Amino acid sequence: MPSRSELLERIKSVRETQQITKAMYLISTTKVRRARAQLNATLPYYHKIRETMADILQHSPDVTSHFISRDIGDRPKRIGYIVITGDRGLCGAYNHNIIKEAVAQMDDKPERSLFVVGEVGRRYFISHGYTIDVEFLYTAQDPSIYNARDIADMMVRLYNQQLLDEIYVIYTELVSGSRQEPRTLRLLPLETERLKLDEDNDGIREFIKYEPSRHAVFRVLVPEYIKGLIYGALVESFTSEHSARMLAMQTATDNADELLKDLTLTYNTVRQEAITQEMAEIIGGANAIAKE
Amino acid sequence: MPTFHLDIVSPDREFFDGDVEEIIFPVSNGYTSDGYMGVLAGHEPMVCPIGIGVLRIKQNGQWRDAAISGGFIEIRPQTVTILSDTVEWPEEIDARRAEAARRRAEERLRQRLSQEEYLRSQAALARALTRLRISNRKV
Numbered sequence: 418m419p420s421r422s423e424l425l426e427r428i429k430s431v432r433e434t435q436q437i438t439k440a441m442y443l444i445s446t447t448k449v450r451r452a453r454a455q456l457n458a459t460l461p462y463y464h465k466i467r468e469t470m471a472d473i474l475q476h477s478p479d480v481t482s483h484f485i486s487r488d489i490g491d492r493p494k495r496i497g498y499i500v501i502t503g504d505r506g507l508c509g510a511y512n513h514n515i516i517k518e519a520v521a522q523m524d525d526k527p528e529r530s531l532f533v534v535g536e537v538g539r540r541y542f543i544s545h546g547y548t549i550d551v552e553f554l555y556t557a558q559d560p561s562i563y564n565a566r567d568i569a570d571m572m573v574r575l576y577n578q579q580l581l582d583e584i585y586v587i588y589t590e591l592v593s594g595s596r597q598e599p600r601t602l603r604l605l606p607l608e609t610e611r612l613k614l615d616e617d618n619d620g621i622r623e624f625i626k627y628e629p630s631r632h633a634v635f636r637v638l639v640p641e642y643i644k645g646l647i648y649g650a651l652v653e654s655f656t657s658e659h660s661a662r663m664l665a666m667q668t669a670t671d672n673a674d675e676l677l678k679d680l681t682l683t684y685n686t687v688r689q690e691a692i693t694q695e696m697a698e699i700i701g702g703a704n705a706i707a708k709e
Numbered sequence: 710m711p712t713f714h715l716d717i718v719s720p721d722r723e724f725f726d727g728d729v730e731e732i733i734f735p736v737s738n739g740y741t742s743d744g745y746m747g748v749l750a751g752h753e754p755m756v757c758p759i760g761i762g763v764l765r766i767k768q769n770g771q772w773r774d775a776a777i778s779g780g781f782i783e784i785r786p787q788t789v790t791i792l793s794d795t796v797e798w799p800e801e802i803d804a805r806r807a808e809a810a811r812r813r814a815e816e817r818l819r820q821r822l823s824q825e826e827y828l829r830s831q832a833a834l835a836r837a838l839t840r841l842r843i844s845n846r847k848v
Contacts, residue, residue, distance in 0.1 A: 455721070458720065458721060458722070459720035459721070461718055462718055462719065462720050462792050462794075463720075465718075465783070465790065465792050466781075466792065469756060469781070469783065562720045562721065562794060566794070574825065624753075624754050625754040625755060625756055625783075626753055626754065626755045626756075627755070627756050627757070628736070628746075628755055628756070628757040629736075629757075633758070634756055634757070634758055634781070637737060637758035637781065638758075638781065641779075641780075641781075648720075
């Protein structure tokens with residue numbers, strides 16, 4: 418049996434840990450809510466861009482762009498991966514899953530470049546001998562539109578300079594409140610299948626004029642669209658990370674409760690035993706004195 | 710004067726929503742601006758990318774100016790929608806920051822730059838100048 422002071426010490430430390438896990442749970446809850454609201458606010462913007470691009474592609478099949486396909490000759494494809502991980506742990510299998518997905522995707526691609534968002538991923542890839550872009554320093558904590566714009570600008574530039582031929586973003590999608598799944602999405606060249614018009618067409622689109630030309634408008638829209646995709650992936654990963662953390666912290670708090678219950682029970686037993694023994698000793702002593 | 714509905718949406722907020730008589734916006738040339746284009750009620754349906762410059766909005770006979778950079782405009786028979794990730798009223802502009810940005814851009818333009826960097830610096834300069842122009846003009 419552990420001693421009383423030992424038990425008290427344990428109870429105190431478990432209680433302190435529980436306070437931390439509770440606080441982390443609450444922080445994650447508010448962060449998820451904020452990020453969700455931010456994403457919803459930006460949705461109409463990107464919806465419109467997607468719609469316009471889809472319209473251009475649909476009504477002018479002659480619009481070609483190096484963003485859709487490009488001849489690179491015989492050299493091997495240079496592939497870029499943006500991997501979005503968390504900045505810290507304590508979020509269940511979140512980081513593990515996304516890193517596993519990234520490693521599986523990159524396995525047999527010799528000409529690859531790796532851009533990592535988030536501290537955990539960065540540390541993992543460096544310590545496992547991957548070459549990563551060290552200038553690419555974005556944190557996962559603050560999925561802002563400004564970061565997304567920087568990343569999108571950089572990717573479009575690398576693509577235009579033919580330093581990259583294909584660009585993928587590997588992120589985590591929040592399937593439901595408690596389920597997250599890693600996903601791989603191609604940014605460039607554009608996946609034209611994803612750019613299909615919705616059915617609620619009011620007919621006006623047939624007559625729309627593009628100024629100066631469909632081609633020029635399309636060229637301007639592509640970086641915007643990429644930015645939207647990256648921003649979406651950043652926010653989706655962020656909410657996934659925090660949902661995973663919420664769940665992990667909830668479990669931790671529950672476990673702490675359980676542990677506290679056990680420890681308190683043991684402590685009470687030990688205390689009771691000590692009291693009983695003391696009383697037995699006193700009674701024994703009293704009896705001995707009475708007999709004399 | 711006939712009016713039309715104008716909606717200006719940026720990723721973080723609804724910038725403008727109301728009936729207006731006329732707008733004038735900068736047309737994009739890919740980096741900065743190629744001049745301005747005006748829209749009155751009954752304009753033909755059109756989609757056009759927006760450049761860097763001053764967006765002028767006439768509502769109830771009053772002109773209001775805003776600094777805009779990037780995005781695009783969609784003109785439909787009843788409504789006009791502008792999507793842009795940077796659009797600001799004069800009172801939201803930090804003139805000192807814009808001034809610092811102008812100096813930075815000018816400094817960069819003096820150096821030997823690649824074409825890409827040159828165009829970027831020029832865009833930054835145009836943005837700073839637009840901001841300064843309209844923030845100084847406010848009454």
